[in-house]
Amino acid sequence: MKFTVFTLLLLASLQLYSQTGNYFLSHYTPGEDRFDEVCFDIAQEKSGLVYFATRRGILEFDGRNWNTLLNDGAVYSIQITPSGELYWAGAAGYGTIAPRNIGNRKTTVISPKGVTDVFQCLIQEKKSYFVGENSLYIETPGQATLTVSATKQTGAFGSIFEIFGAVYVNTAHMGLFKVDGNKLVRSRLNFSNTEEVVFSQGYDNQYLIGLSDNNVYLVGENLKPRLIVLEDEMYASASVIVSGTWINKDMFVLGTLRGGLIFVQASTGKTQEIVNYNTGLPDNEVYALMSDQSQSIWAAHEYGFTRVSPYLPFRSFSHYNGLAGNLHCARDFQGNVYAGTSVGLFKLEKEELYDEITYFTEVTEKKPATTVTQATTPAPATQTTPTTPTTETTQPATESKRKGLLRFLKKNRSKESAPVVTPARPAETTTAPTPNPSVTPPPGTVKRRIKKSQRVLRTTTYRYKKVQGINAKITQLVIVNDKLIAVGLGGAFEIEGLTARPILEEPVRVAYASRNLKMLLVSTYDDEIRAFTPDATGWAPSSILSTVNDDIEAITDGNNQDLWLCAPDKVYHLDVATGTLKNVEGLPISNPTLNKTACVRWNKEIVLAHKDGFFRFDEPQHTFVRIDSLPKPVLHFSDGEDILYNDGRTWNILGKTHGQSNLQLLNLLQNLRFVTIDQNGENLWVVTGNNELYKFYGEKLTPYEIGNKPLLKAARNENETMDLSDFALDETKSSLTFDVIQPDYLAPQSIEYRYQLGGLEDEWSDWSVSNNIINFAYLPSNDYVLMVQSRDIFGKIRELPTVAFEVLPPYWKRPWFYALEFFVFSALVMLSMRLSSRFRIISRVLSLLTIIMLLQFIQTVIAETFETRTSPVIDFFIQVVVAFMILPVEGYLRNLMLKEGTLAGRLQRFLTPEAAPADDKKD
Template sequence: MKKWALISLILFPAFLFAQTGNFFLSHFTSNNLAGSSCYDIKQDARGVMYFATDAGIFQFDGRNWDLLDGGAAVYSLQIAANGTIYWAGSKGYGSVGVDSDGFLKLKTESDSSVTNVFQSLILKDDVFFLNDNAIYIVDINRKIHTIKADENTGSFTGLFELFGAVYVNTLEKGLFKINRTGLVPSKLLIHGQVIFAARIENKYIVGTAQNKLFSCNENLQIKQLIVEDQNFINASVIIGGNWVNKHLLALGTLRGGVVFVNPTTGKTVEIVNYLTGLPDNEVFAISVDRHKNIWVAHEYGYTRVSPYMPLRSFSYYPGLKGNLLCTYTSENGTYVGTSLGLFKLKKEDVYEELVYYVDIPVEENTISTGGKRNGDENSAGKVEPKRRGLFNFLKKNKSKEVVNTEAGNVPGVAKEKPRHKRVRHTEKLLRSSQYVYQKVAGINSKITSIITLNKRIIASGLAGVFEVNDLNAKALLEEPVRFCFASQCSNVLLTSTYENEVKFLIEGKKDWQQVSLFNIIDDQINYMFEAKPSELWLCGADKIYSVQVSEHEMRPLHAIDIVNSHGEATVGVSWDEKLLFVNAEGFFNYNRQTKKLEKVDTLPGPKQYFVYDENILYRDQHGWQLKGRDNKKGSLHLLNLFQDFKFITGSKALNDLWMISRNNELYKMFGENIAASEEPFPIFIKSINSADKKTNIITNINLSEDHSAIAFEIVQPDYVGPHAIEFRYMLSGMKDQWSDWSNSNNKITFPFLPPGDYVLQVQSRNIFGDVSTLKPLTFEVLPPYWKRSWFYALEFMVLASLVILSFRLNNRYRIVSRILSLLTIILLIEFIQTIIDSSLPVKDENPVIDFIIQVFIALLILPVEGYLRNLMFRSMDTNSKLYQLLSLRSLKSALHKEQPGE
């Protein structure tokens, strides 16, 4: 992570200001979030996100949303160095603990009199909680020190930390420094209430309610930062801020989205708002995660802004209309073909009229208010309830305005001049983007292809073929075209029309001319490419044609059949005289000796495929792959963010890749300019389901054989491509073999497990190919009690007792002793047979096979039976009548002949 962060910090400024495009945004929402507002966002060491909302605390790992038990409205979150989560909310404050099953649950640590705690802060071992009336300081020993607000301070409105000291905003007397004995007047020369204080290394930025930014050094010297778009920020109203790196500061606003500012130069780097993909301009909360991405809470959920991602959006610049179909970029600019024509991205200063209000101070009069502070009563003379401290800076300004402008309506209050008056300002400001799309004149229908020939831009589509010069187009062929190909070797233009013709165009001295009409091939040609000089390949519906090109003439060589039952377009590439074709059926190599296609059995039929710089870029069940001249993926891992594309093009020489997604967004990936990978978060077990019980306790897992069904839910927090993460597992003790990689293997279910010891191993693989391993989990499935070792020991003790008893009775009660001995032998044989039977690794329900196994076991035990019988009767005279009576062969007849007293 440190290496990745260092690379990012070095490359980011150059990358950012050298290129255009909007930051990559990822949107997250859940039905459980409907109607809830978010006030704070935090991330723990495992990568799990926590959101403080008016419904409680939501937990999010990239896939799953969970509402922690015991939730009421929560306004602030803090995570200590030891991982403890502290919360502040409508019911007081407390921490997040675990219940009896190991799941997170809110614990209230304040008494019932403490309510509406709207802010918290951690400094070393102390946790600070704040509401309007008091500051609660909880130390490491859970001792509470309380500082109450009084008439001198007025209500508390906010906490912040600077260089190891905690300060509090007050409604009446400005800033105070907090210590154990109480409040000390602050020496900070900051005018207005502090909204946020953000730290990076040993540098602080402070934002105030007047929308001003200040830097602060270790000597507590304050210096205002001059921001070039200060008027826009004034109109938008700052509600929070976070560092991204030393050169980038993110400011969340109430009305203008998120403004990214370079605090060194004061320049606006980017504005993420509705015009650039943010669902709503009203920002509820803003936070930075461990990978330096900005999380934005708004009415429609959460958006993750990724400034470091080498993937930029080009869809939100003004002027682009229609369904996006293709794109092309060169030194002449960027063009986009849509269903409504052709558009070019041009740099232009676009201004919009911005209306905002400014409070201008006026001369104040000293008046009598009947002993009540300004703002305590409304126009009807009733006391207004205090709103919780969130956005108290807005409330304060509003209260002053209402009281001072309407004081004459309050009984017993002398009329006075207002302290401030609001003045309406109108100003033209630069929009968030300095680029716009302008329509190319002369093209008013669908454009499906944009190519170049001799540095000339050629666009084709339903209206024909056009040569494009900046924002003007000249028609070369006025009929619908399926595909257009520029032969760099022959300097000619070939087009396949909707009439199944291939037309041959060459640039003359004054104009383009149609040299010949190629009528020999009557097929729907969807793709063309050159294999080597003068060799052209045309891909039709179910045939591929080889064509010889010479002196602006084409001569068909031969046609090759290709399997294409799905009817999708066949494309091909060539490198080093090798030819590779692909369609929905699969990949095919061309054998130049046999002049036939040979299917590549090692590659399945792709779900999608595109030609990319002499390579086939395709998607299989595991993600996007590359086949052709260069089989290395490189930064193409990022394509796994998307499941489906309408169009992909690019060039490794230009180090770029352009994509149009199915949701009609245009993206550019900047190749190897910047590291794309984020260090993966650890993989862990979220829950275990067994015997109708769900738990998060992963130690001492013991199951019984009759309730051996068990299911594991595995989690690896990821917010780049969470649904593209694949898992595989191996259960040692059952099958010592890894499962296939699958994104559904995050839930592992075993309906039945035989008795034994097991070790579960799990691995995950993210879109960048990084593999993470779960710590092996050991558990046991216990057999029924009659198959357990302690029961076998008990049986053995009973048998041993019978043997001892039979020997003790041998002298006086010989018949009883011999019967006990015989019974002991029978039980001992059954005991041995049971142990052997339960130890067999193979079980079969077929009664015939089971009978054969039992016979085999009986034959193995027969010698043991004879040995035990001889051992038990060794002391007896083999010629005695009693031995014969107790013989196993004649026991029944001998007992009938026995006479009493013998």
């Protein structure tokens, strides 16, 4: 409900502007080793990962990284279940890819042996459907594959789709059928048998359905289609609709063969935006569409993928025709947009755009006496229509122009041999099962379809037109007394429409509209300050500031009738209380590197800003002192009224303490060169380093980006991917690398990560954009818990579910090995005692060996317990101390075991006198 209200407010607010700009676009292209120019389908996992079905397999994308899941041939269709299981259909049949569980995702082919070229899949709760040209395969868990075959009556199968739980399939000869168990029944949907359903998308309780005749319908629960009358119906028909999807219940988008994307208001059919080559889309031919979780649109085209974000408060103004030169500034004035560039000033004006529409019409001609009837449908423009004998029939007046995905499969057309795009296609070679209702032509005549063209108004667009009288760089636009002033290297000019009237014809560094003086103040490259007052004849010069000569780069009004002028190393305070200059005071400032300075009035104080920080004028001390509560600005822009600054991560406007969360979206734009704050203080004009011009609509609009949680994509042990469902590794091979990512397509390169490994560290690492790759070269044996957090451009922190794992000590440090050692020592002692009577030398050797091994065992345990691993010298001295500690133990054990060995021998001889030597018997 909240987002619905927001959507209506957004659309309404944008309509207040006569020139709204174009939607914000983001472009993505995989590397050359993974890129394929044909993408058949797009799907998004619940975690936020996006998958692309291409001619080389399935690509996975997280906003930063591309990964190939399946590369055994072309994949034409993909579907993802809520549990994360991915179903695919392609040239090699169809199958599944197991859900993500940290490790190699298992791919299973479930299609019967010999099945190939399956071009679409559809997943329901208990069944999955896979369709090829001649067969429909139905898979149910635990049951055998059910196959429904096409017949001569139905013709080849087309695409399948779902409406309110029912599954439908297109057929070549008999139109639409409903799948009922293991059979096909005629559909209740009242669509023509000659038209194919190109797409079907459900949202709430209605479905958006597009037919191959370029008509778009809404279907409710009563299954009665309602035609949507498109505002740009002629453009949509000429562009050939091939796909469509909902964005939300108020808007949907249509993908076309040669016209890009058409965004349409669902309730009225009104066009909200056309995104094509003229507005930033790399190619007008759209292969596939998908609406993601953030209500942005993904479009696949020949040059990769483009994400269109209708609800981001950015609008692009740099794709309109007519603009020339490098952009330097822009501004709204009286409902018009002006842009200053390196070659002058340009105004954005309305322009009507026409398209040359090609269509076919039927004409009746006399039938030649000596010829047979020719095929009535012409071939594409670059081919010659073959003439073959046929019966005298008439083709439907409106023909199917495109069958969506099937142009890549059923007609065996590769990208390199794609047909020439025309609004009509050749006639089908199959015959419909019902007679054509067209009227039979009079005897002796024949109907023939001929190609015609018509110039049709497509839409009203805008075009930049150059303002006459300015032929030099324009760097600033200011508004003085409801007049637009452009300044730059050519001087200062008053702008009226497309005409510029000079005020000052010498290079100007900066201009300022003084409210206190009601004057236009300009700083020239000659280090002079010129003042101009508007009058009935134009602009009258004033010499009120003629005594100031310096490199002035910022000007602002004071609290009273005073002015503050900022030079790189000095600030001038001017008292002009009575309209005359009374006093000029120069105040030195700390700016050793002569950074660009901004100067504004904030909270009745004069504040300076440069890269070394913010400084306020301290009246009692009569100097500028550092504001410690504000960070050093890495980047700042000012119009003399406000300062927009970035502290290295976040954006803020000096003096505003609320409603600035949207400012962090400026992180989407790289290398900002220019920012102008509109008069209302909420909207911004932004110029980027790649010469893009955007308008940022400020605080009233909030982008709809739900954000995703970070996920663990992989854990690698010496380049071997591990499965964390049962994660334990040996200390001798404890080199671990964790690959964490937060799927994000708004500003993925700006997301920061930090981590903590419980069991090894007690503190979090620093925030860094590179901490998504966490590497541990060595981990001692212990139980560990990995904790990872991510932080997006809005400062929102999300946590990865903790990952617990164990690093096992080497086998000689494990309890079972200690037990084995104890058993061996005990056995050696017993053996020594048994051999002491007969084999005294062997017994002594065994006793000494047992003592040595036992002492070495004790020394190893103690040394391992107190080992520091910080320095081999320290560890050596610890071992020496341990050796001295156990030296008395060694002597005691040696005496004890040797003594016990002797006593044991005597005891044994006493108990068995017959075995004793003669000398012993005497004793």
